[in-house]
Amino acid sequence: MHACSIRDLKKEYVLKSETVRALRGVSFDVPEGDYVAIMGPSGSGKSTLLNLLGCLDQPSGGELLLGKDNVATMTDDQLAEIRSRRIGFVFQSYNLIQQLTVVENIQVPLYYQGKLGAKERKRCVDLAARVGLQDRLSHRPTQLSGGQQQRVAIARSLVNDPYFILADEATGNLDSKTTAEILSLFNELNAEGRTIIMVTHEDEVAERAKRIIRLRDGLLQSDRLNSPESRQAAAERALALIPDPQDDEEQTPTPIPVEA
Amino acid sequence: MLWLRTLSLGVKSLLLHPLRSLLTVLGIFIGVASVIWLLAISEGISNEAQRQIESLGADTIMIRSVEPPSDKLNAQGVTPYGLKRSEYDMLVKTIPTLKTAVPIREIKRKFTHKNRTVEGRLVGCTPEYAELTRLFIDRGHFISDAENFRRDSVCVLSAEVAASLFPYEDPIGKRVDLPDHKDYYRVIGVLKPRNDSAAIGGSMAAQSFKSDLYIPIQTLQLRIGDTVVRRAGASFSGEMIELNQITLAVKSIHDVKATAALVEDALRSHDSMEDISVAVPLELLEQARTTRLMFMVFMGLVAAISLLVGGIGIMNIMLATVTERTREIGIRRALGAKQKDIVAQFLVEAAVLSVVGGITGILAGVFCKPAIVMTREFVSQTYPETMAALPDVVRNVTPAIVPESIPIAFGISLVVGVVFGLFPAIRAAQMNPIEALRHE
Numbered sequence: 086m087h088a089c090s091i092r093d094l095k096k097e098y099v100l101k102s103e104t105v106r107a108l109r110g111v112s113f114d115v116p117e118g119d120y121v122a123i124m125g126p127s128g129s130g131k132s133t134l135l136n137l138l139g140c141l142d143q144p145s146g147g148e149l150l151l152g153k154d155n156v157a158t159m160t161d162d163q164l165a166e167i168r169s170r171r172i173g174f175v176f177q178s179y180n181l182i183q184q185l186t187v188v189e190n191i192q193v194p195l196y197y198q199g200k201l202g203a204k205e206r207k208r209c210v211d212l213a214a215r216v217g218l219q220d221r222l223s224h225r226p227t228q229l230s231g232g233q234q235q236r237v238a239i240a241r242s243l244v245n246d247p248y249f250i251l252a253d254e255a256t257g258n259l260d261s262k263t264t265a266e267i268l269s270l271f272n273e274l275n276a277e278g279r280t281i282i283m284v285t286h287e288d289e290v291a292e293r294a295k296r297i298i299r300l301r302d303g304l305l306q307s308d309r310l311n312s313p314e315s316r317q318a319a320a321e322r323a324l325a326l327i328p329d330p331q332d333d334e335e336q337t338p339t340p341i342p343v344e345a
Numbered sequence: 346m347l348w349l350r351t352l353s354l355g356v357k358s359l360l361l362h363p364l365r366s367l368l369t370v371l372g373i374f375i376g377v378a379s380v381i382w383l384l385a386i387s388e389g390i391s392n393e394a395q396r397q398i399e400s401l402g403a404d405t406i407m408i409r410s411v412e413p414p415s416d417k418l419n420a421q422g423v424t425p426y427g428l429k430r431s432e433y434d435m436l437v438k439t440i441p442t443l444k445t446a447v448p449i450r451e452i453k454r455k456f457t458h459k460n461r462t463v464e465g466r467l468v469g470c471t472p473e474y475a476e477l478t479r480l481f482i483d484r485g486h487f488i489s490d491a492e493n494f495r496r497d498s499v500c501v502l503s504a505e506v507a508a509s510l511f512p513y514e515d516p517i518g519k520r521v522d523l524p525d526h527k528d529y530y531r532v533i534g535v536l537k538p539r540n541d542s543a544a545i546g547g548s549m550a551a552q553s554f555k556s557d558l559y560i561p562i563q564t565l566q567l568r569i570g571d572t573v574v575r576r577a578g579a580s581f582s583g584e585m586i587e588l589n590q591i592t593l594a595v596k597s598i599h600d601v602k603a604t605a606a607l608v609e610d611a612l613r614s615h616d617s618m619e620d621i622s623v624a625v626p627l628e629l630l631e632q633a634r635t636t637r638l639m640f641m642v643f644m645g646l647v648a649a650i651s652l653l654v655g656g657i658g659i660m661n662i663m664l665a666t667v668t669e670r671t672r673e674i675g676i677r678r679a680l681g682a683k684q685k686d687i688v689a690q691f692l693v694e695a696a697v698l699s700v701v702g703g704i705t706g707i708l709a710g711v712f713c714k715p716a717i718v719m720t721r722e723f724v725s726q727t728y729p730e731t732m733a734a735l736p737d738v739v740r741n742v743t744p745a746i747v748p749e750s751i752p753i754a755f756g757i758s759l760v761v762g763v764v765f766g767l768f769p770a771i772r773a774a775q776m777n778p779i780e781a782l783r784h785e
């Protein structure tokens with residue numbers, strides 16, 4: 086079973102003076118449980134692809150299947166419905182709602198499904214605990230650090246049991262230590278069977294994924310699997326950045342990883 | 346349940362900017378309160394006017410002598426004018442629809458008892474006068490037919506005159522002197538206090554019954570006559586009138602207009618002198634009702650404009666809010682909000698603003714009466730002269746809250762919120778989620 090499957094996917098932006106062809110026919114499948122990093126230079130169409138996968142936009146051509154749903158032919162309301170039921174977003178700038186608490190933020194997708202029961206609330210509390218925020222349940226986003234906010238966003242992306250988690254530069258705003266923490270959270274989630282598709286321009290981040298897809302000028306440049314050894318090595322390099330809880334007081338300066 | 350959540354979310358969002366929300370609410374608050382206040386005040390004024398007119402009696406017709414324009418007066422001596430006793434007799438004989446008819450003669454005079462003096466109005470009338478003018482006897486009795494027939498020197502005092510001349514004693518049986526005529530009358534009755542009656546058109550001033558002293562009209566004719574001389578400094582002026590007023594009451598209220606027409610026809614001979622005027626309270630009452638309606642429409646319009654201003658305030662704030670929260674809208678859309686969810690969210694916020702303004706406005710509206718009474722009390726204690734200079738209507742008006750104005754004001758405020766909130770809400774919902782997410 087594929088979490089998503091795209092065939093000859095095209096996206097054009099028609100402007101007054103020109104037509105920007107952001108995606109010019111991209112095809113690939115993402116099986117359930119995969120962990121994909123999408124890479125490519127700026128302007129190559131990464132965000133466009135992610136927006137299409139996230140049903141925030143409709144393709145100009147080609148096919149996009151999420152599970153059994155063909156997104157290409159859906160109305161605005163149907164897309165919203167899919168987003169609330171089957172897609173989890175994690176953004177670079179966290180994108181939490183300021184006036185809501187941690188638990189309420191996690192609950193938002195369920196809210197738009199009309200699910201507000203005690204069972205759902207319990208699920209949100211559990212998810213907050215799952216990302217390590219059991220002591221911050223009624224904090225507001227402004228009372229949290231960047232890493233904590235991103236954890237809330239990840240918990241929120243899990244709440245509707247999505248086809249896949251879409252992360253656009255999810256670690257772009259975080260320092261390397263927090264990045265390492267978030268990435269190991271992704272690894273755990275993937276190990277639990279979650280499908281993850283993330284956009285990144287950092288090789289060190291991409292190395293943690295099972296598979297790396299490169300785009301160039303709106304076309305698929307390469308699609309390769311990551312060897313388990315290089316994943317392991319990247320994970321170990323990252324692990325070195327996360328201090329043991331016992332050494333916390335010593336505040337040893339964390340070494341900056343050498344960029345490849 | 347879902348709506349409750351939307352509502353609590355709306356309240357939370359509004360509380361992010363408490364001052365801003367408060368000021369927006371204030372706009373609607375003022376609008377709603379002014380609807381209720383303006384309607385209550387205009388209702389109070391028109392109630393007072395109607396009460397005054399009704400106190401004249403809806404079944405009556407009043408014919409009054411008025412001083413003719415100066416070019417119609419004789420150059421020398423005293424010109425007789427006004428209603429004649431013969432005309433009174435003629436009206437009584439020829440008009441079949443009459444129930445009662447009262448001839449009245451009024452003269453400004455001084456009344457004294459021992460060393461006390463009151464400036465007042467000497468009224469000569471028949472026994473029916475009391476019923477027709479809604480005068481009620483407190484002690485003793487009103488003038489009787491026999492006393493009128495015998496031309497007895499008896500008088501009935503208004504409550505106020507009695508209190509001034511006889512502060513410590515029972516006036517019944519005592520004498521009241523009229524120094525202008527070297528004459529005196531024995532008190533046979535004292536009236537209960539009575540409110541002023543309405544001014545009628547341009548022809549009749551509001552009547553006060555406070556300084557009246559009533560005597561039989563036959564007695565007045567015998568002892569004083571038709572000609573009265575007034576001294577003003579060194580010069581004298583005279584007045585020669587048989588009757589100041591004839592008040593007619595008809596048997597049925599349906600006959601009022603036809604009878605009035607008959608009366609005017611019968612008194613055509615006065616047209617050239619322009620020395621009488623006919624007033625029909627029923628017509629005034631009908632007029633007052635139309636005036637009330639117009640007044641209300643006008644006040645309603647003023648209030649509607651202030652609500653409109655409040656509504657524009659809501660729209661302004663909601664547009665600012667939508668722009669400011671573009672990012673939030675993008676997030677919500679990405680997480681599954683449909684366009685209608687976004688519309689609902691912002692509409693609820695606008696509605697909360699306007700309904701809070703509406704409810705507080707209604708509360709303030711309900712306190713209209715005590716507020717006005719208290720303010721009046723305060724002003725009359727601190728600035729008594731200013732208060733005295735104000736017109737009667739302002740001094741006496743008791744606002745009467747029009748019951749319909751409360752649901753109407755509330756409904757309008759809700760409609761204003763929804764109407765003026767709709768455009769910003771739709772604008773929010775139609776944003777492109779991707780662009781909204783990128784918004785800083």
Ligand SMILES: Nc1ncnc2c1ncn2[C@@H]1O[C@H](COP(=O)(O)OP(=O)(O)O)[C@@H](O)[C@H]1O
Pocket residue numbers: 098100105106107125126127128129130131132133134
């Ligand atoms: N809304 C838009 N309107 C017009 N052009 C756009 C729009 N969004 C993206 N593009 C263009 O499409 C191309 C791909 O953009 P994007 O997917 O954001 O690239 P990346 O995320 O890889 O940097 C770029 O040339 C960009 O200018």
Ligand SMILES: [Mg+2]
Pocket residue numbers: 131132
């Ligand atoms: Mg991008």
